Amino acid sequence: MKKIFFLLIPMLTLTALAEPKPFQVLKQREPNWRSEVVQTYPNGGSKVIIFFEPLDVNKERAAKEIHLYENGKIESEMDLTVVDKDSSVAKTYGTVNVPHGTKVEFDRKGNVTKITSYKEGLQDGEEKFLFPDGKIKSLTQYKAGIREGSTKTFYDTGELKEEGHYINGQLDGDYVHYHANGVKALLIPYKNGVVDGKILEWFDSKALKSQRRYVNGKLQGDGKNPALVIYDEERSILEALDFEDGKPIGTHLRYYPNGKEMYRCSYVAGNKHGQETFYDEEGTVLGSGQYNFGKPMGNHWKNFPNGQSNYVAKYSSEGELLEPIIEYSENGAKLREFFQKNGKLNGSFYEWYGNGQLKNSYQYAGGEREGEQIEYYPSGQIKLKTCFSNGKLEGTHEEWYENGSVAKKIPFKNGLKSGGVSEWYDNGNIRLMTQYKDDMPHGMQSIWYANGNLQQKVEFSEGQKDGWHREWAEDGSLIYEAKFEKGLPQGTIVKWYNKENLHYRFQFVNGKRCGKQEWFYKNGSKEKVAFYTDDILDGKLLGWYPDGNLQIEQEFKKGQPVGRHTQYYPKEQNKPQQVAQVFYYDNNSKLHGDQKTFHLNGTVEALVGYEHGELNGKKSLYDQSGALLEEGNYKLGKLDGKYFEKGKDGREVHFTFKNNLKHGPHVIYFPSNEKGEKFKAIEANYINDKIEGKVIEYNEKGIKIAETNYHQNMKNGPATIYSPDGKLFMQLSFKNDKKDGLAVQFYPNGKIFRQVPFVDDAKHGEEKTFYENQKLASINVYNMDNLDGISKYWNENELLIFEGEYKDGKRHGHFNKYYPDGKPYLLQTFVDDKLHGAKRKYDQNGKETVMHYKAGKKVN
Numbered sequence: 001m002k003k004i005f006f007l008l009i010p011m012l013t014l015t016a017l018a019e020p021k022p023f024q025v026l027k028q029r030e031p032n033w034r035s036e037v038v039q040t041y042p043n044g045g046s047k048v049i050i051f052f053e054p055l056d057v058n059k060e061r062a063a064k065e066i067h068l069y070e071n072g073k074i075e076s077e078m079d080l081t082v083v084d085k086d087s088s089v090a091k092t093y094g095t096v097n098v099p100h101g102t103k104v105e106f107d108r109k110g111n112v113t114k115i116t117s118y119k120e121g122l123q124d125g126e127e128k129f130l131f132p133d134g135k136i137k138s139l140t141q142y143k144a145g146i147r148e149g150s151t152k153t154f155y156d157t158g159e160l161k162e163e164g165h166y167i168n169g170q171l172d173g174d175y176v177h178y179h180a181n182g183v184k185a186l187l188i189p190y191k192n193g194v195v196d197g198k199i200l201e202w203f204d205s206k207a208l209k210s211q212r213r214y215v216n217g218k219l220q221g222d223g224k225n226p227a228l229v230i231y232d233e234e235r236s237i238l239e240a241l242d243f244e245d246g247k248p249i250g251t252h253l254r255y256y257p258n259g260k261e262m263y264r265c266s267y268v269a270g271n272k273h274g275q276e277t278f279y280d281e282e283g284t285v286l287g288s289g290q291y292n293f294g295k296p297m298g299n300h301w302k303n304f305p306n307g308q309s310n311y312v313a314k315y316s317s318e319g320e321l322l323e324p325i326i327e328y329s330e331n332g333a334k335l336r337e338f339f340q341k342n343g344k345l346n347g348s349f350y351e352w353y354g355n356g357q358l359k360n361s362y363q364y365a366g367g368e369r370e371g372e373q374i375e376y377y378p379s380g381q382i383k384l385k386t387c388f389s390n391g392k393l394e395g396t397h398e399e400w401y402e403n404g405s406v407a408k409k410i411p412f413k414n415g416l417k418s419g420g421v422s423e424w425y426d427n428g429n430i431r432l433m434t435q436y437k438d439d440m441p442h443g444m445q446s447i448w449y450a451n452g453n454l455q456q457k458v459e460f461s462e463g464q465k466d467g468w469h470r471e472w473a474e475d476g477s478l479i480y481e482a483k484f485e486k487g488l489p490q491g492t493i494v495k496w497y498n499k500e501n502l503h504y505r506f507q508f509v510n511g512k513r514c515g516k517q518e519w520f521y522k523n524g525s526k527e528k529v530a531f532y533t534d535d536i537l538d539g540k541l542l543g544w545y546p547d548g549n550l551q552i553e554q555e556f557k558k559g560q561p562v563g564r565h566t567q568y569y570p571k572e573q574n575k576p577q578q579v580a581q582v583f584y585y586d587n588n589s590k591l592h593g594d595q596k597t598f599h600l601n602g603t604v605e606a607l608v609g610y611e612h613g614e615l616n617g618k619k620s621l622y623d624q625s626g627a628l629l630e631e632g633n634y635k636l637g638k639l640d641g642k643y644f645e646k647g648k649d650g651r652e653v654h655f656t657f658k659n660n661l662k663h664g665p666h667v668i669y670f671p672s673n674e675k676g677e678k679f680k681a682i683e684a685n686y687i688n689d690k691i692e693g694k695v696i697e698y699n700e701k702g703i704k705i706a707e708t709n710y711h712q713n714m715k716n717g718p719a720t721i722y723s724p725d726g727k728l729f730m731q732l733s734f735k736n737d738k739k740d741g742l743a744v745q746f747y748p749n750g751k752i753f754r755q756v757p758f759v760d761d762a763k764h765g766e767e768k769t770f771y772e773n774q775k776l777a778s779i780n781v782y783n784m785d786n787l788d789g790i791s792k793y794w795n796e797n798e799l800l801i802f803e804g805e806y807k808d809g810k811r812h813g814h815f816n817k818y819y820p821d822g823k824p825y826l827l828q829t830f831v832d833d834k835l836h837g838a839k840r841k842y843d844q845n846g847k848e849t850v851m852h853y854k855a856g857k858k859v860n
Helices: 014-018 088-093
Strands: 034-040 046-056 059-068 074-082 097-106 112-119 122-130 136-143 146-154 160-167 173-178 184-191 197-202 208-215 228-231 237-244 247-255 261-268 274-279 285-292 295-303 309-315 325-328 334-341 344-352 358-365 371-376 382-389 395-400 406-413 419-424 430-437 443-448 454-461 464-472 478-485 488-496 502-509 515-520 526-533 536-544 550-557 563-568 579-585 593-598 604-611 614-622 628-635 641-646 652-658 664-669 680-687 693-698 704-711 714-722 728-735 741-746 752-759 765-770 776-783 789-794 800-807 810-818 824-827 829-831 837-842 848-854 857-859
Touching: 059 097, 074 112, 088 097, 285 309
Parallel strands: none
Antiparallel strands: 034 046, 046 059, 059 074, 074 097, 097 112, 112 122, 122 136, 136 146, 146 160, 160 173, 173 184, 184 197, 197 208, 208 228, 228 237, 237 247, 247 261, 261 274, 274 285, 285 295, 295 309, 309 325, 325 334, 334 344, 344 358, 358 371, 371 382, 382 395, 395 406, 406 419, 419 430, 430 443, 443 454, 454 464, 464 478, 478 488, 488 502, 502 515, 515 526, 526 536, 536 550, 550 563, 563 579, 579 593, 593 604, 604 614, 614 628, 628 641, 641 652, 652 664, 664 680, 680 693, 693 704, 704 714, 714 728, 728 741, 741 752, 752 765, 765 776, 776 789, 789 800, 800 810, 810 824, 810 829, 824 837, 837 848, 848 857
């Protein structure tokens, strides 16, 4: 069953308190957030809920929005922020409460389908689509509402399918598609959203399949190689054609796998010009035709390899077709005969089946059908006959079954159905009779079953139902009856499963539900009864399970819930039926009184007190055994006093609230161990919702591992971190949530390992490390987190093993390394982070190797 409130277990670790997290997960709903239902379903169920977080005692802001399916499952959940009412974002959304952070969307089964990151109403960060099993379907990066950065899609196996990169909303760089086996399938180079470069395509065997060269979005050769080349898997060329500014030029060639020419034609300025020739695999000409700057001239023909004609066409010197084009099958049968004018079909178009029987006889004018159109079955029987006038259907459209019986007759006038329409079954029985006026049903429409029994009768007026609508089962029994006036249902609508069992009975007035509405199961028992006024729930709503036991009891007033609302679990055999939940609403549809949900075993699951829509009194949640999971006290919508929560893993949280703000002790406990012992995980103190004083963290053995001082919700003052055995590990200090002062790290024996000064959260000054005997191990000099000065490292024998000079975080000056005995290993100099001058390297015997560099590049 649905929960009334949400579980929350915040984790206040030293790191979590210090660092804001990127938008990767949803904000946790806090127990002191106020919820408000802003949209409901017709049945009164919540559709959209907004949660508000307190800012102080009398101020709050929207923090989260949840959309629900009608069954109560979450459809989407997103975090919110508030923007200026005059901002463009607020105007786009129609509200100042806009997405900010994460939005998660779910399907009806509860599977996550999409995760989106927002920043002040605009997509910002990662957009993720998922398959139902949770595997990633696609990933795309956004910045300020525009695609920016990488985009990837995946197969349902998890293998990468596509990847690319966006700059300012446009694809830029290589967009790559992969075969399912991981091999590259396609590479498309983009520049500012336009294809620019070579498009490469591969077989899944990794063999190159094709290449196309583009310049600024248009096919373009490079002067030496054609823009388009297609290969077979053996890398033999199958086709080649050059382009200039997107138009084909030069010779277009196609080849057989054996390397012989299949086709040859020349292009000039994008138009075929000269001889077009087709060849068989032996080099014999199969067909040819002449073109003059794109216009066909003279005889054009092509044969099949067996010598049979494929097609023939004859053109004038001006490119006009002189005779119909004829196409043949490989066995010599005529397939099509048609005429073209200016490249468009014109006049008669004939098409034949392979057996020589006429298939289609069409008439065209300027590429559009005009005049009589006839289609035939392979037997020669007419299949369809219709007529076009000025591009529109005109006259009677007729269709026949292959046995010769009429299938349809539809009258058209100026392209619109007009008059009596009839349809028949192939046994000759009538199927449909209706009247049309200006392409809209007008008058009585009747439909019959194939056995001749009436199936449906509907009265229409100018496209709208107007009068009775009745339907019958094949045995002749009435199964649906309704009356309409100008398209709106009026009076009683009744539907039956069969002549004995009612499906539903509705009452309508002027198209709106009014009065008693009834639903029934197929076994005849009642499913639901509801009362409506002007199409909204108004009165009692009762629902039953198929076995006749109650499922739901609710009451509504003008669409809003009032009174007691009760839901029941399905009744188990030999057990009394158990109540699932009981809610109470006042006359203003606000929750009022004690709201309860129950486990199937009858124990209380949740108990929440309300006072006219506001939480008031105790709110408690229990498991099936009756053990307390959550408890808090509210005063007119505000948490006040102690708050307790226990997670599924046994972890406990104890808050203290005052006027809906955290105020007082805050303690988290680890789950009880095998001995039944319960240890603190975190303890802190809040004043007016802000951390104040010491925050102490413990490990699962109860040993303190961190202690941090806070003021006004920020780390201020000394902080200490301990090792898991409780020994001192690090001491540092904070100022306004930033590291400030000397940080010291210790060996387990308590001696200093490292010390480094911080200013404004950045390393600043000398960082030193020590060996356990407290001899110096290293010195690094920092200037606001950048190495700046001389760095030195010594071994335990106090011999120098490294020294280097830095400036503004870059290597600048000598940068030397030494063997453990102090002898030189590498002597070199850097200028602005680049090798410069002699680089001297020595082996163990002192043999020198010298290389010279200038600005990072090796020189002779």
